[in-house]
Amino acid sequence: MPELPEVEVTRRSIAGRIAGAQIHGVLLGGVLRWPLNCAPEDLLGHRVQAVRRRGKYLLLDLDVGVLLIHLGMSGRLSFAHQPSSELDKLDKLGKHEHFALQTSLGTLRLKDPRRFGAVVYAQSEQDAVIRKLLGRLGPEPLGADFDLQAFQVALARSKAAIKPGLLSGKLVVGVGNIYACEVLFQAGIHPETRCCDLDHLRMERLHQAIRAVLERAIQRGGSTLRDFSDAQGQAGHFQLETMVYARAGQPCRVCASTVCVIRQGQRSSFFCPACQKP
Numbered sequence: 001m002p003e004l005p006e007v008e009v010t011r012r013s014i015a016g017r018i019a020g021a022q023i024h025g026v027l028l029g030g031v032l033r034w035p036l037n038c039a040p041e042d043l044l045g046h047r048v049q050a051v052r053r054r055g056k057y058l059l060l061d062l063d064v065g066v067l068l069i070h071l072g073m074s075g076r077l078s079f080a081h082q083p084s085s086e087l088d089k090l091d092k093l094g095k096h097e098h099f100a101l102q103t104s105l106g107t108l109r110l111k112d113p114r115r116f117g118a119v120v121y122a123q124s125e126q127d128a129v130i131r132k133l134l135g136r137l138g139p140e141p142l143g144a145d146f147d148l149q150a151f152q153v154a155l156a157r158s159k160a161a162i163k164p165g166l167l168s169g170k171l172v173v174g175v176g177n178i179y180a181c182e183v184l185f186q187a188g189i190h191p192e193t194r195c196c197d198l199d200h201l202r203m204e205r206l207h208q209a210i211r212a213v214l215e216r217a218i219q220r221g222g223s224t225l226r227d228f229s230d231a232q233g234q235a236g237h238f239q240l241e242t243m244v245y246a247r248a249g250q251p252c253r254v255c256a257s258t259v260c261v262i263r264q265g266q267r268s269s270f271f272c273p274a275c276q277k278p
């Protein structure tokens with residue numbers, strides 16, 4: 001599933017190229033998770049001003065309104081000029097493509113085999129349809145609102161184990177399974193440790209590790225676990241350098257102890273029993 005780093009990598013791979021583009025056409029395919037919330041022709045003539053991200057949502061700011069895109073479980077965006085030899089394909093959606101935005105600068109296509117993704121238009125970010133999706137998100141880990149003291153207070157109030165706590169999206173958004181495992185390794189925290197049992201120093205290490213791991217993942221183009229690629233077709237490489245994720249039975253890269261895996265909720269938690277303390 002695309003997580004925050006993959007969505008940010010996607011954003012960076014289209015933002016500069018689509019800014020200023022005028023919308024010439026909108027193609028809709030199969031039903032996605034939520035409806036578009038406007039008639040496709042209502043978007044014609046509008047310009048894309050910028051592309052932002054909040055959690056795992058991409059927000060295309062139009063001159064009027066905002067187009068929210070979620071990649072769901074398996075969604076991938078591509079953005080390309082159509083070569084003149086393929087101009088006859090411009091008004092068709094490819095296999096598993098459910099949305100395309102034809103613009104003066106190229107065509108943005110959403111390919112989503114499992115159709116958990118969505119594209120939703122709203123007149124403003126204050127509309128109920130957007131507020132419902134973005135309103136309850138935890139703080140943005142790479143933004144200024146991911147405040148250490150507030151994070152420490154939230155952790156101290158939670159009796160949940162730290163690994164599912166990170167995945168819940170309430171303490172901080174966008175830390176998916178691969179990144180939660182790597183963050184806890186970097187912070188030296190066992191995944192079953194209760195949030196409220198962490199002392200302030202370990203909370204601070206965790207706070208730093210969240211930023212460091214996500215920033216590193218973005219630098220590496222995200223993780224391509226199944227078929228992620230950015231909007232120019234580039235795969236990510238972070239999965240090749242994980243310290244513990246998907247490495248059960250292999251030696252820890254720091255201490256050579258055997259990396260373990262346990263189930264927490266429905267998810268696998270990979271950790272080093274020597275480097276990560278309860």
Ligand SMILES: [Zn+2]
Nearest residue numbers: 252255272275
């Ligand atoms: Zn170790």
